[in-house]
Amino acid sequence: MRNGKVWWPWLAVLAAVVGVLVLAWVTFTPLTDNGGLQVSANRAQLTGGFVLAAAVPLVLALRWARQRSRELVAAAVPGPEVVARAKELLAGLVAEQWEDEARRRSLDDPYPIPVRWRTPAPDAHTPAVMDHPDLIDPTTASTGRVWWTASSNHIAALSVRFRRTRRGRLVILGKAGTGKTTLAIQLLLDLLATRTTGEPVPVLLPVAGWDTEQFPRLHDWVADRLARDYPALRSPDLSTGAAHALTGRGHVLPVLDGLDELPPPAQANVISALNRSLGGDDQLILTSRTTEFTTAITAAGDVVNSAAVLEPLPLSPAAAADYLTHCLPPSPGPAWEQTLTALRTTPPTDLTPLQQVPPGPAGVLARVTATPLGLWLLRTVYTAPGTTPTDLTDPALFPTPAALQAALFDRLIPALITTREPRKDSAEPFRPRHRHDPCDTRRWLGYLAHHLINQTDSSGGQEGGQETRDFAWWRLAATTRAMTLTTQLALTVTITLSLALMWGLMTGFVDWVENRYFEEKDQFLGGFPLGILGLAFGLLAGAYFGSQVRLWARETPGYADLRIRNRPAGLFRPLVKYCAIGLTTALACWLAQPTEDGTYESSLLVIVAWYGLIFGATAWLLKIPNWATTPASSTLTVAPIDSWRADRNLNLLRITICALAGGLCFWPTAVLLAALAGDLDTWGALTWSAQTLLLALTCGLTVGVAGRHRAWWAYLIATRKLARAGRLPPQLMPFLDDCHRLGLLRAVGPIYQFRHAELQDHLAATYQAPP
Template sequence: MPIALGLVGNLATNTVTVSDRWWPPAVWVAVCVLAVGAFLVERGRTREQVPPSDLDGLTEALARAVEEQWRYEEEQRRVHDPVAMGVSWHSAPDALADQWANICRVPAGATAPALAVAGRVEQVAEVYRRIPSGRLVVLGKAGAGKTVLAARLARDLLADRTAGQPLPVIVSVGSWNPATTSLEVWLAGQLLRDHPALAGAVRPGGPTRAAALVSERRVLPILDGFDEIDHGLHRAALSHLNTTPDLPMVITSRAPEYTAAVTETDVLTAAVVIELEDLTLSDLADYLPRTAAGHRTGIWDEVLTQLREQPHASGPAELSRVLSNPLMVFLARTLYSDTPGRNPIELLDNRRPATGDAIEHHLLGAFIPAVYRQLRPGAPRWRTDRAHHYLAYLANHLNRAGTRDLAWWQLRDTVARATRVRLIAALGFTVGLGLGGLFSEAIVEGLAQDLAFTLTFASAVALAFALAYGFPNRGPAPTHSHLQIHGWTRQIGGKLRTGLAEGMRFGLVLSLGGGVTLGLALWFGQGRTLGIGALGLGFLVGAMYSLAVGLIYGLVVGLTTAFEAPVNPRTVAGFSTLLTIDRRNALWRAFVGWLAFALAAGSPVALANLSSAGSVALAMGLGLGLTFGLVFGLLTRLMKSAWSQWLLLARIWLPLTGHLPWAVTAFLHDAHQRGILRQTGAVYQFRHARVQDHLTP
C-alpha cells in the first residue's frame, strides 16, 4: 500500500507541477462551493410540524393539505362555474352488487332492507355515509362524470371529517398491476409520490409513514378508473380487492369492464353499486343558459327549443344524445359560451352530417383551438398549432406508456434509447476529454501518447455514463426530502451504513476502471522501462487507491445525507413542487459527491507526499480531488437524479428537436389553467381520457 500511494503521489506531484496555474483557483472554487453548501443546509433548516411517530397529527395535517388541493383543482376545472351539472344516479342491476345483509354488516341469519342510494351530485357524501360497509362502486359511460363525482365525494367527506376518520385520497388505479403488487404496497407508493412527507419512517428501521397509514386503515382509497387497469387484469384486481372485505373503498369504472370482471369472478364484497344517468333535456335547460352572460345571454335558447320541439328529428335527436354526456356538455360550453363569435346553432346545421360521432368529433377537435383563442391576463401566448403539436406529443407518450399520468420525470422516456445513450455518452465524453487532456501531460510523454491517453480516458467515461444512465428503461424517481440540521443525529447510524455500502460499491466499480486506466497510462508512459509489468502494476495501484477512495467517499456521503429529512406534512407535491424539491436535492447531493470525492481522492495523495512535500501536499491532494471529483463526484451523483435527466432531455433535447416548448413547465401549467389538463398530486392528466385519445393519431 505505501508503494501504491507513493506512485500515485508521484503522479499527483507531476500533475501539480505541470498544472501549477490551475490549483489555486480550484481552492477558491472549493471555498465558494462550501459556502453555498452551508447556505443550502441553513435554508433547509425547518422543524417538522409533526413528529415521525405521530400518525394522528400527520393524518390531520395531510387532511388539510388534501382539502386545499381539491378545492383549488375544482376551481381550475370549473366544476361549479356557475353551477354544477345535474349529474344523478340510480342503483345498478342486482347482479353487480352484493347482498344488502353483507353491505349492512348484519349478523349471520339476519336480514337487512335495501338502502335508498339514488341521488344527485350534491348528495353523494350523504349517500355514502348511509353505507355501513363504506364500499361503493360508481359505474358510468366515458365522460359521464365519474371522476368529478369522486372529487366531490372527497371534498365533502373532508369538509365534514372529524379527527380519527380515514382520509379520503383519490388515486388513478390504472397503473396498478395486481398480479405483481398488492393494493397496500401500490397505494403506499402512490401516497408517497403525491405527499413527500410520508417518506420518513415511523420509527428507526420501521415502515414508511405512507405504509403505516395504509396498514392502519387511516386512508380511504378512492380508486378512480378501474377500467383503465391493463386488459386481462380486471379479474385479478377484483379478486385481490375481495381479500380485504372489511376495507372501505370507492371505485369508479366504466360499466362493461366492471361487469366483465364480476361475471368472471365475483361481485365486490359488501359494496353498493350505482350507475350514473344521462343528462336530461331538463338538466341541459338548467345548466347551459347559465353559462352565457352579458350580450351572449340566450345563445342556447334556439338550440334548446329545437331539442324540445323536434325530439325525433335526426339533428336534434343526435345532438340530444351527445349532450346527455357531461363531458360533451363541458366541451360545448367551452366552445360556444366561452368563445366570442361562436353560436351553438351550428351544431344543428343541416349542411353537416348529423351523426352523434360527427358532433363528438367536432367538439373534441375544436376544444383546444377554442381554449387557446381565449385571452388570459398575464398568461403566456402560444400559437394554437404549436400548442396542439406539443399536446399531441404528450398524448402519444402516455398512450405508448399505457398510462394517464403525465409525470415530469418520465418525459425522459419519450426520447428513444439510442438517442438517450448517445446524448449521455456525449456528455461523459466531453467532460472526460477535458480531464484527460488536463492530466495527460503529467502521465505520458509525446503528442501521440498524450492523445491516445486522452481519448482512452474520455471513451471510458463516456461508456460508463452511457451504461449507467442511458440504457435503463426507466429513469430515476424524484426524491422526497429536504435539508434539515435539527435531529440529524437520530439517523446517523443508518445513514452511515447506507453511505458505506454505496461507497464500497462505488470503490469496487472504480477500482476496475481506475486500474485499467492507470495501467494503460503506465504502459504508455513507462512501458519501455517496466515492460508488460506496467499493466499489472498500474491495475494494482489503481485498484488499491480506488478502494480507499470508496471508503472515504462512503463515510462523507453517509455523514452529509444524515441532514436529509422528510418535508413538511402540509406539502402536497404538485408537478412543479416536486420538481423544485428534486432539483434542490440533486444540487445538494452533487455538491456532497464533489466534496466527498475531493476528500477521498485527495487524502491518500496528501498522506503519501506529506513527509516530502509538507504542507504543499494538502494543496496537491485538494487540486487532484476537486478536478477528478468533477466527474466521479459531482456529475455521477447529479446524473443519478431525476431532475438532471429532465434538464438534459426534456428541457434541452426535446425543445431542440421541436417536440416540446423551451418553457415546458410554463406550458404545462398554462394548459392546466386553461382546463386542458388536470392535476392529481404530483402528475398531470388530460382533463379526460377521450381528449388524450383524440390527440393520438
C-alpha cells in the same frame, strides 16, 4: 434491533475516524522535518487531496450510520401519536390537492352539473354487479333490495348514505364522459370536509398503476403510492413506516379511479385482489366504465364484496338548458334565448350511442348535452365572447351528435387559449404562464395522446405497449425509445472522453505546476507521467459511468427541496458540528506532532486548524444533498411539475455541491501553505485557481453522472430528440403545466392525464405526424 440496539452502525463511523487520524498523521508528519513549511507548501496539492480523501469516506460513513439507525428505529411499529399526526397531515395534503384540482375543473362554477345517479335496476339479461343487499346496507333487510338515488348537485346526501352502509364501499359506473371521476372527487372532498377523528382519509389513486403481481395486497400498493406521492409522510418527524401504518390500520379510504384503463386480464386480477385484500372494516370507492366492470367481475367470478353500485342517468334537456343559462350573462341575447328554448322543448334522451338522436331541432344538441362531458365542451367553446350558438341547431352543419362533439373537441384548444390570458402572477394559479400557438398545442398534445395509446416500453416497464391514460415524465425516454443503442454509445463515448480528458489535464497540470514552479523550472515534461495516470483513471471511470447510461431510462425521480424556510436548523446545524469535529481532530494531530525539543509550532497549529475548518465545511457541503432530499412535514403535495423540478434540482445540486467541495478542499489549503512559506505571488495564485477550477469541474461532473435518480437526464435527451422532430416542445413540462392550468389536463399526484379520456382519443385519432 427493535430493543434499541441501534449503536452498531456507528462502529463504521469509529473506523472511519481512526482512518482519518492515521491519514492525518501520515499527512502532517513532513511538517516536522527540516524543510518545515517549505515542504508543506510544495506538497499543498497533495495535502488537499488527502483531506478530500479523508472527508469523503467519513461523511459517507456518517450519513450511512445515521440513515441505518433511523431505519432500525423505524422498524418498530409507529405509536398511536405518530399515526394520528400522519393521518391529520395526510388529510390536509389531500384536501389541498383536490380542492385546487376542483377549482381548476370549475366543478362549482356556477354549481356542479346536476347529474342524477341511482343503483342499477335488476336485469335478467345481464350479470348482477352488486353484492347481496344485506351485506351492503343493513336497513334493506326487510325490502331485500338496495335502492339509492343521488345527485352531483347534492353530494352531502350521498355522503350520509355512504356512511350508513355496512362497510363503506361504493362502485361508480357509467359510460364515457358521464362524470364518474367528478363524482368520486366530489365525494372525496365532502367526506374530507365532514370527517370525524375516527374516520379514514379518502385518497384518490389511478388504479391503472396497481401491479397486482408486485403488490398482491391493496394496502401495500396504497402505502407505496402514499410514500411517493406525499413526501411529507417521509419526514423525520414521522416514522418511515407511517404510510404502511395508515393503510394497514384502516386509516385510508382508497378511491381507485379508472378500472377500465387496465387491460382486460388485469381488470379481473384487480377485482380478485380487492376481495382478497379488503377486511371487515376496509372502505373503498371504485370507478369504471360499465361494460369493462361487467366483463371484469364475470372473469373474476365475483363482485366487489359489500359494495353498492351507482350508475348515471342522462341529463335532461331542461337541466342542461338551466345549467347553460346560469353560465351565461343575465341577458345572453336573442340567439341564445332561441337555442335554449329549443333545447328545453326537446324530449329527454338516454345514454345510447351518439348516432341516436331525439326528435326536434335541438335533438343533436340534447344528445350531446346529456353527458357532463358534452355540456362542459359546449359551455367552454360557445360561452366565450364572440361566439354564436345559431349553428348548434343547424342540421346541415351538425347532422349527428358525433359530428357536433368532434367539432367541439376541435374548437376546445383555441377557445381555452383565447379566453385565458397568460399571467406570471402567482395569485393567478389557474392561468397559463406562457402563450402558446393553438396549432402547435394541438399538434403536441395530439402526439402525446397518440403516444400514450401506442407506446412501447423499451426498459421492460409495466406498460409494454399497452394503452394508458397516465403520463409520467420520467418514463418518456423509455416509452419513446429515445435511449437508442446509438444514443447510448454516443453518451458513453462522450462521458468517457470528457472524464478522461479532465482527469488527465487536472492531474498533469497539478504535477507540472509543482515541478515547473516550485522545484525544477527547466523541466519541460513535468506532469506528463502523472497526467497519464489521471487519463487512465478518467478512462476507467468514464467507461464505467458511461455503461450506466442504459439504466437512465429506468430511473425513478428523486426529490430535492431547496427551500430553507421552516427548516434552517437542519441545514446549518451540521456545519457547526462538522467544523467542531474537524477542529478537534486537527488539535489532536497538532498535539501529536511536537518538535525535537518538545515544543509545539504555532504556525503548524494554524495549518492544522485550517485543515479542520476545511474538513468541516467540506463535510457540510456533502451533507446538503441529504438535507435537500429529506422532506419536511410542511412539504406540499408533489404535482407533476414539482416532481420534475425536484429531480432536476437534485441533479444540479449534486453536481454543484461536489464541485464546490472539490474546490474548497484544494484552493484555500494551497494558498494558505504557500503564503506561510513566503512563496505566494500572482503567478502562484493564478495557477492554483486554475487547478481548483479543473478539480471542481472534474469532481462535479464525475459525481453528477454517477449519482442515483438520473431520470432528469433521460428526460432531457428524450425531449430534445422529440423537439427536433417537431413532436413535442423543448420545454415539455412547463408546457404541460400550462395545459393543466388551461383545463386540458388533470394531475393525479406526479402524473398527468387528459381531462377526459374522449379528448385523448379524439386527439390521438386526428393526430398527423410532422413531415
